[in-house]
Amino acid sequence: MSALRNQHGTALVAALGIAMILLPLGALVTLQCRTDLSIQHNLRSDIESFYVAEAGLAHAVAEIPPGQSFDQLLAGPDRIKGTADDGVFPFTEGAPTAFPSPPYRYDVQAVPQGASMLNIISRASGVNGSAKVVETLVMRSPLPFTPAALYAETANTSLSLGGSFQLSGIDHQAVFPPVVQPQPRAELPAVSTPRSEAEPALREQLSSAAPGQIAGAGDDPSVGTAQRLDLDTYMKSVSNAPAAIVHAAGAINDATWGTTGAPQLSIVAGDLQVSGRLTGSGVLMVSGALQVTGTIEFAGVLLAQGAVLLEPSSSVTVVGTLWQAASQDERLELRGSGIIAYSSSALADLDHVFPGLLPHAVVVAGWREDL
Amino acid sequence: MKRRGAYQRGVSLVELLVSTVFVSILMAISYTFARAALMTSRVQAIKSDAQEATVMALDIMAHELRMAGFSAAGASLPPLRTAAPDRVDVACDLNGDGDTADSNERIAYSYDDATHELKRATGGASPQPFIRNVASMGFHLSYFDAAGSEIPADATGMAAAQMGRVHRIDVALQVEFTNPDPNVAASLRSAVTSSICLRNQ
Numbered sequence: 247m248s249a250l251r252n253q254h255g256t257a258l259v260a261a262l263g264i265a266m267i268l269l270p271l272g273a274l275v276t277l278q279c280r281t282d283l284s285i286q287h288n289l290r291s292d293i294e295s296f297y298v299a300e301a302g303l304a305h306a307v308a309e310i311p312p313g314q315s316f317d318q319l320l321a322g323p324d325r326i327k328g329t330a331d332d333g334v335f336p337f338t339e340g341a342p343t344a345f346p347s348p349p350y351r352y353d354v355q356a357v358p359q360g361a362s363m364l365n366i367i368s369r370a371s372g373v374n375g376s377a378k379v380v381e382t383l384v385m386r387s388p389l390p391f392t393p394a395a396l397y398a399e400t401a402n403t404s405l406s407l408g409g410s411f412q413l414s415g416i417d418h419q420a421v422f423p424p425v426v427q428p429q430p431r432a433e434l435p436a437v438s439t440p441r442s443e444a445e446p447a448l449r450e451q452l453s454s455a456a457p458g459q460i461a462g463a464g465d466d467p468s469v470g471t472a473q474r475l476d477l478d479t480y481m482k483s484v485s486n487a488p489a490a491i492v493h494a495a496g497a498i499n500d501a502t503w504g505t506t507g508a509p510q511l512s513i514v515a516g517d518l519q520v521s522g523r524l525t526g527s528g529v530l531m532v533s534g535a536l537q538v539t540g541t542i543e544f545a546g547v548l549l550a551q552g553a554v555l556l557e558p559s560s561s562v563t564v565v566g567t568l569w570q571a572a573s574q575d576e577r578l579e580l581r582g583s584g585i586i587a588y589s590s591s592a593l594a595d596l597d598h599v600f601p602g603l604l605p606h607a608v609v610v611a612g613w614r615e616d617l
Numbered sequence: 618m619k620r621r622g623a624y625q626r627g628v629s630l631v632e633l634l635v636s637t638v639f640v641s642i643l644m645a646i647s648y649t650f651a652r653a654a655l656m657t658s659r660v661q662a663i664k665s666d667a668q669e670a671t672v673m674a675l676d677i678m679a680h681e682l683r684m685a686g687f688s689a690a691g692a693s694l695p696p697l698r699t700a701a702p703d704r705v706d707v708a709c710d711l712n713g714d715g716d717t718a719d720s721n722e723r724i725a726y727s728y729d730d731a732t733h734e735l736k737r738a739t740g741g742a743s744p745q746p747f748i749r750n751v752a753s754m755g756f757h758l759s760y761f762d763a764a765g766s767e768i769p770a771d772a773t774g775m776a777a778a779q780m781g782r783v784h785r786i787d788v789a790l791q792v793e794f795t796n797p798d799p800n801v802a803a804s805l806r807s808a809v810t811s812s813i814c815l816r817n818q
Binding site: 263279289292360617 | 636639640643647650651654655657658661662665668669672676680683684686687688689690691692709711816817
């Protein structure tokens, strides 16, 4: 009789019995674990998609430039109303095809909400078909916007600052001499440029300034990089305003162009040399170089499309903001004595008299998530 | 020639007893394993259910708290109406009609220590159980300002001025289940926490 035929099969039967008990249990546990893993995986995809959608919103809101309306945003990337892409958010460099990497991506739309608001809708998609939609309502701030007390748009900013001239991004009252607001609304940089690469050079040029001479948000000297203002549009708006008063280019002695109670839109069609005393309020737009050997006291926006040369004998006080638009002559020499002091109240007064003229920053008025 | 039956040997009593003992031992071992596996499976299932329930509950809560203060009309709306360690009441104006009386515009979460339930109420209706088996004091809300400093809240709730400073709510939720294994006294718990930033504050 062979050894095989002596096996009675007890162990095999026992093993099969145990296996019959344990296998279904093992299968149950495995199934449960798989379900748990799927749920966790889906939750994770859901959360990731949510943050991708949030990134889309943040990207869009950060790219809304200061302005007067949202019309340009509604025209889509081609900036032409009535075309197929109307409502697609016009990102400056185009919408990213994936963020942060495929398969995650966001698509952002801009939809008008009432007369003065915009609804930014960010739709995100991710792995396993996960999708999230978040929305934010934005509107224009009631306060006019300026990036800094002194905003220089020029391509090669070269700022020369005299020892007695001050730049302040701290909020001041619209009075002469300017006094710091008891309850300042916000603190801006004293100087800003839209080109981030120019900021270190500006900072270097101003490093010899006395402490507090260039005061405002950030470090001392207070220099920052700001979102680009569309100065061309504002200059056109001022030029086309019915209330605009055009002055001849050239030298002036004494003049009053507006008062705090009755600001004016003053345009000088060319270079302006001030040798006497010029006082005014509103907008003073010089379509050329501004050279001052005398005195200026101005509340509002001083906009120069050319060199700004404040000579050592000058005394210039601007309460509001000074913008220098890009031009062939980019000299910015602030010598003499005086101050360019940011004043939210001066800009608010101007905006009140000439609504729709000054840029307004965007503010987020609401946030919601769609289920 | 021998008959075939002459080779068939019977099973002796000793052999039968030994095999019975052997099979009994095997069965005892397999029962122990099977029982342990069954208990593990039950515990796993309960833990898993508890975790899913808490995570889902917190997800819904986070969604609703995050949107507090939203106004489709762009108006300024106080997001919090009640803020206490064991309850919170938030408001939003989803349709922009200027009030918070419409569906899902007022949502309140409160913990009922008597029934160990976290309850949810919408639009001023009576609170309904949202998640059961919440551990004793297993639902706790902490409030923080924009700088990340905690704003203390007592059982009576915060004053309106304090609620206006709340920018973040930390939610801790713990559920508790009886262990299916009668030999184990410790209950099964699942705890989750979440930090929720109020986007409209």
